[in-house]
Amino acid sequence: MISRRTFIAASAATLATPALGFEVDPIFKPQRVGMKADMVPGQILILPRAHFLYFVDQPGSAMRYGVGFGKAGQAITGEFYVGSKKEWPTWRPTDAMIERDPGHYGRFKGNDYVQPGGPENPLGARAMYLYRDGRYTYNAIHGTTSPESIGRSVSNGCVRMINEHVMDLYPRVPVGAKVTVL
Secondary structure, three states: OOOHHHHHHHHHHHHHOOOOOOOOOHHHOOEEEEOOOOOOOOOEEEEOOOOEEEEEEEOOEEEEEEOEEEOOOOOOOEEEEEEEEEEOOOEOOOHHHHHHOHHHHHHHOOOOOOEOOOOOOOOOOEEEEEEEOOEEEEEEEEOOOOHHHOOOEEEOOOEEOOHHHHHHHHHHOOOOOEEEEO
8 A cells, every 4th residue: 555655755756757758848838928017917818829828927027838728629719717726636528528539538438437636637736727607618727647748739628737837837826817818
């Protein structure tokens, strides 16, 4: 039986170690950038074509993170807000995802299985769930087990971040934060 301390240490080591032979392009690493002064601190702006998420944390300035985003036909746009947040979230693909790609998601078909949170979960270390008009949109800003997807349009609509980066952002984004996807 693995102890909690061993599990946490192994998880931290896994997250801190880049995938074999992979390192994120320096342009997608967190960087402080200038921002229009009318952007309110605490809000998030996402530019899908550029694959950047901006967290405005002070007037005229933001932290910019590289992201992976929705593939053609599955990308989201518009105004959202962070309706809830979770550390080490559980995950289950939507019925539409299972139908689109039964080869990949077949183990979820015809059952209620939910993948527990942890280092192997596709949502990674943290998730910030996106809502609109009081309803969850089935999209989130979350970590990933596929760091090579950063800078690409490959997701089913969610915004993927390197686990270290989403862990940095997560505590600074309050529930209710405005998220604009252009």
